[in-house]
Amino acid sequence: MNEINTKLALTSWFFHPYHQEPVKVAADSSERQLQIRPATPADLNSVAQIIAESFHSQNGMWGWAFPLLRLGIYEDLKHRMASSAPHHVCLVAVDTTSGAANDLVGTVELGVRFSDSWTQTGRSFPYLSNLAVRPQYRRHGVASGLLTSCEKVSQEWGFQDLYLHVLENNHQARQLYFKLGYQIHKVESNWNTFIARHSRQILLHKYLRTNSIS
Numbered sequence: 001m002n003e004i005n006t007k008l009a010l011t012s013w014f015f016h017p018y019h020q021e022p023v024k025v026a027a028d029s030s031e032r033q034l035q036i037r038p039a040t041p042a043d044l045n046s047v048a049q050i051i052a053e054s055f056h057s058q059n060g061m062w063g064w065a066f067p068l069l070r071l072g073i074y075e076d077l078k079h080r081m082a083s084s085a086p087h088h089v090c091l092v093a094v095d096t097t098s099g100a101a102n103d104l105v106g107t108v109e110l111g112v113r114f115s116d117s118w119t120q121t122g123r124s125f126p127y128l129s130n131l132a133v134r135p136q137y138r139r140h141g142v143a144s145g146l147l148t149s150c151e152k153v154s155q156e157w158g159f160q161d162l163y164l165h166v167l168e169n170n171h172q173a174r175q176l177y178f179k180l181g182y183q184i185h186k187v188e189s190n191w192n193t194f195i196a197r198h199s200r201q202i203l204l205h206k207y208l209r210t211n212s213i214s
Helices: 041-055 060-082 142-156 171-179 191-195
Strands: 023-026 033-038 088-095 104-116 121-133 161-167 183-188 201-207
Touching (some): 041 104, 041 121, 088 142, 142 161, 142 171
Parallel strands (some): 121 161
Antiparallel strands (some): 033 088, 088 104, 161 201
């Protein structure tokens, strides 16, 4: 894996999902610069590729299914972006160091869920999903920048809490979330955990203090 010998740092340019104003994630002038913005329909192919390669292997006996998985992700994203849901956004991180405008390196989705998922009623809360970063950009602040942008959007929507799921055996992701202030809300198990020996899912929660985001 190629490593980028830079460390990205956040600036304080606020993201507003309705006015399409970007948050910039940047290092100093000698390092890479990223821009975080809402995804557009033209980004869908790249976003689907980033998510697919982050969560599904292209090698081994299931490698043949990768194009189908990527297509399914693409269609799901297309449907969600075309919906009129007032609280949904797909953010992308773009490497703008060389002046390119569409070199996508990471993505995340933010929406609103309900305590009763079957009837879509009860307490509503912002829920983060599909956080994915290209391998060569990992561990350099891209994921942190996307997460921080989601926190700002959640507060813009009027919420003070943010939730997400992480697999119990995904130690690298758990370390990142804990570092950013997320705490375990609930450890979930189902029949797959015991029969197929799948890792348990952990629901994480972060309380968004007003002064926690500069």
